[in-house]
Amino acid sequence: MSGSVLPICLLLLVQADVPAQPKAPAPNLKAQVRELVQQLDADERAEREQAEKQLVELGSEALGLLPPITPRTPAEVKERLGRVRKTLETANAEAISKPTVITLKGEMSLADALQSFEEQTSNRVSGHERLGGTVDVDFDKVPYWQAFDALLDQAGLDVNAFGARQGALTVQARPDTGLQRSESATYSGVFRIEAQRLEARRDLRNPAVNVLQLTLGIAWEPRVSPIALRQQLTEIEITDDRGETLSITGRQGSRNVPVEFGMSAVDFGLPLALPSREAKKLASVKARFTALVPGSVETFEFSDLVESRDTELERAGVVVTFERLRKNVDLYQLAMRVRFENATNALASHRGWIFRNEAYVLDANGKKLNNIGLEETRRSTNEIGVAYLFDLSDGAEGCKFVYKTPALILQVPVEYELKDIELP
Secondary structure (H helix, E strand, C coil): CEEECCCCCCCCCCCCCCCCCCCCCCCCHHHHHHHHHHHCCCCCHHHHHHHHHHHHHCCHHHHHHCCCECCCCCHHHHHHHHHHHHHHHHHHHHHHCCCCEEEEEEEEEHHHHHHHHHHHHCCEEECCCCCCCEEEEEEEEEEHHHHHHHHHHHHCEEECCCCCECCEEEEEECCCCCCCHHHCEEEECCEEEEEEEEEEECCCCCHHHCEEEEEEEEEECCCCCCCEEEEEHHHEEEEECCCCECCECCCCCEEEEECCCCCCEEEEEEEECCCCCCCCEEEEEEEEEEEEEECCEEEEEECCCCCCCCEEEEECCEEEEEEEEEEECCEEEEEEEEEECCCCCCCCCCHHHHHHCCEEEECCCCCEEECCEEEEEEECCCEEEEEEEECCCCCCCCCEEEEEEECCEEEEEEEEEEEEEECC
16 A cells, blocks of 8 residues: 655644754843833824734744733734734644654664654653664655654554554554555655545445445654544545445444544544455545634633632634632632633534643642642533632632643645555
């Protein structure tokens, strides 16, 4: 089986070579951002527009230095600051979905090669520590998955699909009968797609329910954390080696696959009609799925928890509201809600990701106190309400509530084509 890559239709930046780690802000950047933010409220319109433009030109390094939008923010400053933050957040989120690249040459130990991979891409790999061995590589800005598969092929390794660690790939020795990874996959952006299984079923009593199940393994760079994958069945075209088109069972439906926390791959099943017995291969499987990918994480901090009610903070496409804090017997219950400008179905049935958002209290001495439980209090298409429980043994005076969430959820369409899949 071989794979070829179609042009990827991503809502992304044109730039292809993305650094794995953001650069440290320049020493004077904080003062520069503060001055430009003040200039957003200048008397002259030209001066306000120039400040907005310059803030955008500072790039993603300025994101963490922008002040939050509050009810007290002047109307025009709110509008301009919102545009700046959304532009930078969108660019940052889109860059996350670009493939990282590897440049590495020479003979070295497998451990050193994988260490270099991690340093260049922030994609962690485990399981190789006791394997040893050397490799001889020559990569010049090769996309991550192509380079990683070539490295594992040379070392005789594979990825353990059941040994995943959060944000990391786990490698293991490949069976002697296992196929080369680079020969069995196709690549599209940060995604790797591989045909894993074909299972045919013939019902001798009711041929109308005969089915051929094609299972794909879809993996992504571990630094990326999709929320879910969605495959519209109308966006699949499959032909056999006789040129005949195979129909899709439930053509008008879709397949939605939530991504479990910490995983870097999922299985994706496509139900097909059984081909003719004369067909020997699926000559081509062309499809496009959509990945919901969160952007960079924003931090929202609320103080004066005892007196505050319904306090809103806004950044880019998300508004976080601290509703109230009240004592409940020996514990404190903190009610809040988060609303997205465009949730892109990220709060539908696969909304579990949002309950993993970091939410904690800093006591009067700055000590971090994690929540000890939570419950959902409301849900709509773009908003979730959550009540957290905290054990504040010294009381709530002087405490702050900190909440972290992705500000944007991108819909990333991914096109791919697999070729020459042997039929059972």
